[in-house]
Amino acid sequence: MKVYDDKHIKNVVLVGASKSGKTTLAEAMLFEAGLINRRGTVEEKNTVSDFHDIEHERGNSVYATTMHTEWRDYKINIIDTPGLDDFIGDVISSLRVADTAVMMLNAENGVEVGTELIWNYVEKFQKPIIFAINHVDHNKADFDNTYEQARNRFGKAVTLMQYPVNQGEGFDSIIDLLKMTLYKFSPTGGKPQKLPIPPEEQERANRLHNELVEKAAENDEKLMELYFEKGSLDEDQLREGLMLGMLHHDVYPVFCLSAKKDMGGGRLMGFIDNVAPSATELFAEKTVDGSELPCDPKGPTTLFVFKTLIEPHLGKLSFFKVMSGEVKTGMDLVNSTTGHTERLNQLFIMDGKNRNPVDKFTAGDIGATLKLKDTQANQTLCVAGKNITIEPIHFPDARLRVSIVAKNKADDEKLGSVLAEIHQEDPTINIEYSRELKQIILSGQGELHLNVTKWRLNHIYHVDVEFEM
Template identity: 70%
Template sequence: MKMYDEKHIKNVVLIGAAKSGKTTLAEDMLFEAGIISKRGTVEERNTVSDYHEVEHERGNSVYATTMHTEWRDYKINIMDTPGLEDFSGEVASSIRVCDTAVLLLHAYNGVEVGTELIWDYVDRYNKPTILAINHLDHENANYSLVLEQAKQFFGHAVTVMQYPVNQGPGFNAIIDLLKMTMYRFPAGGGKPEKLPIPPEEQEQADRLHNELVEKAAENDDALMELFFEKGSLDEDEMRQGLKIGMMKHQVFPVFCLSARNNMGSGRLMGYIDNVAPSAVEMPPEQTEDGREVPCDPAGPTCLFVFKTLLEPHIGKLSFFKVMSGELRTGQELQNEKGNTTERLNQLFIADGRNRQPVDKLRSGDIGCTLKLKNTFTNHILNEKGFSAQIDPIHFPPPKVRVAIEAKNKTDDEKLGEVLSEIHMEDPTLEVEYNRELKQVILHGQGDLHLAVTRWRLEHIYNMQVEYLPARIPYRETIQKPAEASYRHKKQSGGAGQFGEVFMKIEPYYEGMPPYKEYTVRDTEEIALNWGGKLVFNNCIVGGAIDTRFLPSILKGVMEKMQEGPLTGSYVRDVRVSVYDGKMHPVDSNDISFKIAGMMAFRDAFHQAAPQLLEPVYDLEASAPDVMMGDIMSELQSHRSIITGMDTHVIKARTPQAELDRLYASLRNVTQGKAKVRAVFAEYAPVPADVQKKLSEEYRKAEHENGQH
């Protein structure tokens, strides 16, 4: 393969809503460049991208796929990304390492739900962006309407570069305003015929061309002076101004496509070659400590690993971007996070499932390697003697959760290993081994994300699993003081067991007055691992209970607090005072007082107006104004308390028990346009009817377990 210098390597990411035509456009670009000899289709399941079995099964992209073309002395690395929100982690990592985003808009559907959500990542990383209006052959294509939607959403940066002629089923021509040429395509698509602009289009083309010249000029003072001097700009000067505008996020050029009919991709690639910035022209990468890492082939070698993939029969593939320097086969690099040295024995350029070996890769290029032992997504590999930790990919936080277990209990250990592998590939799927809830919980981006994970477990790993509702980490506390005593007595031949404990329990709060009812000989204040406190007072006088048995009483109380009397949840914020008791000179021992302490605490707890607490989250939901009423109704129907609102945002307090259902409801009523963020706020009392229901369910389960 020909080696390209850093100025002739362009990295583009294809983004857009599902069915906007990203995979088909990628296929066009590879075909036009001669990388493939025949275009595949999504329907026939034979595209270079979307080669995974799960993608064939679903008919949608699930993974981001890396490819490349070679077009007129430039190398264009292409990343085709999923359009569904549930796989937004793949989009985030691809946008992070590419230098230009090509955002596809459907000529009928316009600015869709997926478009809005994906744009957040483009905006965050400030990536130069090209807008490509695709499906202009659709029977209901409406270029003008979609262009207007784009201007409303993206603002004045939307810059018309092309407009279609004969949109709809007869679409076959584009007027290019940079070259002031009409491109007319043959029936089967491919290389167009260059023609003069028809007379009936000349007035509109001249007007739009003048707007384009002004847009190119306004991004640079020297070009603006030149424009005032000459009254126009030539093609090279316009390219210069458009590039500056793209890098400032002040120009989003608009192109026209029918990817299905292979119309327009060649002109788009020409623009990427000539105008879209290369990595060396982009601002230098920033390290976590504020230093710059320029894209310099003469600099120290630095790789950023942005994706990890496990391929059957091949093993672990690590995809990376060369941020600096030149990478050669066999080179050894340091991984500070993995605290190891990695030797890159093989380097590849990837085109979907196919990989082409290369000897070296220059700064700005994208490649992959095999079998790095301790290097994963978001890791940096540096030349020895050089240290740089680059700003990582910021993956979206999970939105839904579900408990998972293997149908065959002998597969439990294997399930843990497999889930770790899947998380390595997909950091947006978080795996939690929750000891409190006694469940393995998957946290994902949505129901589809979890469904695809289950498909992979069953079809790739041959594991049958069950999804169950994830339990809620409730807490228990009390609302008033109560006293109880318990005598533990057991005699069954030989040494017996005897211990009697009298205790008082009270709700604990910060700053509460000292205990005065009895003399406090000793106090232990314990910050509980699950939140809240336990204050334990020793008020024993006259030797009623030997001091050496107090730790056992405390141990019994703590054990019961780890499985609360009300629902089996952790207990918090209680002050316990042991003020009397009895012991036996022979039969009293640690186990006797541990049991007596545990049972006395249980009995007192039930008399102290027990209160169940639930985790509550601060939630923000934003959406277009017209949807605010629907969002408000959904929040209120899911036990949310509205805490504030403005034009586009509603703030609320929502119980965790309602969050999973709420996400799904908001997605439905807003057609996915709501952006929802939730952060843990506090534990708050549950409604009385909810407490009663949960308590009865717990007692019933205890009874059934006792019967068995």
């Protein structure tokens, strides 16, 4: 595994309404980069991202899954998230550690209710945003309408970087307004041919290109001056302007894709490499004592644990982002909440369920470790003597409560401990004991959320339960 420095690591989270194509895009991004040699599909239940049994059963993502890809000297960490509101907990923790949110829109449906729900969280985190309009190969795809809806709903920052030349079933060509090139794909997708923009598209492409340049120039006085002087900006200046625009929410670049046909993912990755900010370019992290921690590889080693996964046969996996410094295998770090020391015996890059061992991670990177004794999600591990606590994630309150009983009395005790594990994995599942009712009260984000919890109790922990509303 090649070692990437902090400037060459980008963290993106794929968010958007259910079925917009997030999991399919993640698969295409790994496949195009050659990290997997077979492209799985959601239908065949063999994608890297949707590896949990419940996801296979539902044909839909339930958990956030981390993966990585490598594209032209950059490492891109991808977190694929579930699109349904019931599973918002994992969307929130993923947004917290990502540096750019890729909001997927389905060109058949435009802006959906699910898009709006997730937008509320995306905005709260103030992270740079890219819109990826997917499904442009569908016969009902309407790219322009989807773009207009996004612009009406999310504002003038929504800025075209591309548009499809021939959306619908025959889709195979994209005009890129940054590179001013036509990308033409073979029927199997992948790497496109680069062709000149055809004469009939030149006027539209020029007009949109100029809009784009102006948008990039607006973000910096120096660039504005150059633009007035020369009437244009070169590619590096454009990149700089767009990156500043992304940082300040003045530019939400729009891309077009068919994730299913593997068309457009490579260009999107190239843009993430070259324009999307890395963690070191983002605003410093806030700590609970009101100070800030810049993402600096030379700073004090600080890991923020954003997610826990408990695999019955493997134990506890803790996912973290290196907020500062670097972490090496065998290092001792202190949990700033409990004061206990944890040894990080193993470090992994996680690609779905696959663990790839590595020796170290540097500031801005995302990794995982096994068997931390006493650390939960939302806690900080840092080098002894520093006592840094990263501002924790605030999860929404429960929206539905039920009382829960084991069908078999003998499971009563087990139920309590298993539910505690489930809460560790998903902080939006809460458990209280009602003395009055002498019952355990389970609460979560909705009926589906609680039913998935029931499914897990039954299929993974072998505890049969009943809900009483």
